[in-house]
Amino acid sequence: MTLRRVLPDTNVCYPLSLLDLLLRLDEVSLHEVIWSEDLLEELREVWVRNGARSLKSARRVCDHIRDSFAGQEVPRPDHEASRRLNAWRRS
Amino acid sequence: MSDPAVEIGTNDDERFQVRAVSALVAVDPKSLVDRSVRVRVGDAEMELPAPLVEMLSAAAGLLARGDSVAIVGEQTEVSPARAARLLGVSRQYVDRLLAEGVLPVRRLPGSSYRKVPVSAVLSYRAAREAKREGIRRIVDEGVAAGIAY
Numbered sequence: 001m002t003l004r005r006v007l008p009d010t011n012v013c014y015p016l017s018l019l020d021l022l023l024r025l026d027e028v029s030l031h032e033v034i035w036s037e038d039l040l041e042e043l044r045e046v047w048v049r050n051g052a053r054s055l056k057s058a059r060r061v062c063d064h065i066r067d068s069f070a071g072q073e074v075p076r077p078d079h080e081a082s083r084r085l086n087a088w089r090r091s
Numbered sequence: 092m093s094d095p096a097v098e099i100g101t102n103d104d105e106r107f108q109v110r111a112v113s114a115l116v117a118v119d120p121k122s123l124v125d126r127s128v129r130v131r132v133g134d135a136e137m138e139l140p141a142p143l144v145e146m147l148s149a150a151a152g153l154l155a156r157g158d159s160v161a162i163v164g165e166q167t168e169v170s171p172a173r174a175a176r177l178l179g180v181s182r183q184y185v186d187r188l189l190a191e192g193v194l195p196v197r198r199l200p201g202s203s204y205r206k207v208p209v210s211a212v213l214s215y216r217a218a219r220e221a222k223r224e225g226i227r228r229i230v231d232e233g234v235a236a237g238i239a240y
Contacts, residue, residue, distance in 0.1 A: 001191050001192075016229075016230065016239075016240055017240050019229065020229070023222065023225075023229070026222065027222040027226060029187075029193050053236050054236065060228075061232050064225045064229045065225070065229070067221075068224065068225020068226070069222065071218070
């Protein structure tokens with residue numbers, strides 16, 4: 001049995017409550033959240049575009065994810081492959 | 092089978108003395124070269140080397156505030172029960188971490204005993220604390236930005 005790895009979509013990380021829950025479940029090792037620069041870039045963009053956060057605040061949150069979950073980054077090509085796989089599974 | 096680890100706590104009277112020692116040896120590790128701490132046992136007296144002064148300073152600080160201290164070698168392996176105590180979690184929680192491969196485990200040949208490297212336990216604890224602090228900052232950032240939870 002291995003720990004389940006989770007690559008969240010941007011809409012899951014968008015609300016603070018879900019982002020908090022997602023990360024806390026990782027903290028207690030119920031799953032392992034993996035992230036990529038693509039995810040953080042998209043998250044920052046939609047927060048700012050929708051007026052949910054200032055650019056400064058969005059950047060700070062992304063920095064905290066980078067720093068605190070440093071060993072769990074997946075490179076961009078891997079992220080893209082996972083997204084295509086998820087899209088294929090949903091189709 | 093006992094684990095090669097030492098756990099130290101204090102009572103109220105001892106804590107008072109430990110606070111005084113803590114204040115005396117609470118030195119910046121970088122400035123240790125300028126400070127000397129001498130230990131006398133019977134007629135013999137010698138200066139403590141910097142790593143021991145650093146350890147004494149850290150332990151005294153923790154004991155002074157009522158915390159207990161465990162001294163465990165990084166190469167040491169401990170039982171799942173001891174790992175649970177080091178992490179401040181239940182034994183069942185550690186069993187799950189071992190089953191899911193989050194923490195490495197070594198089974199002793201011909202026995203049901205399992206051993207966990209302390210270095211892995213301490214790394215896991217440090218990573219978990221860093222995550223907890225990061226999540227706290229993310230939530231604080233959201234509250235400061237006026238975002239509804």
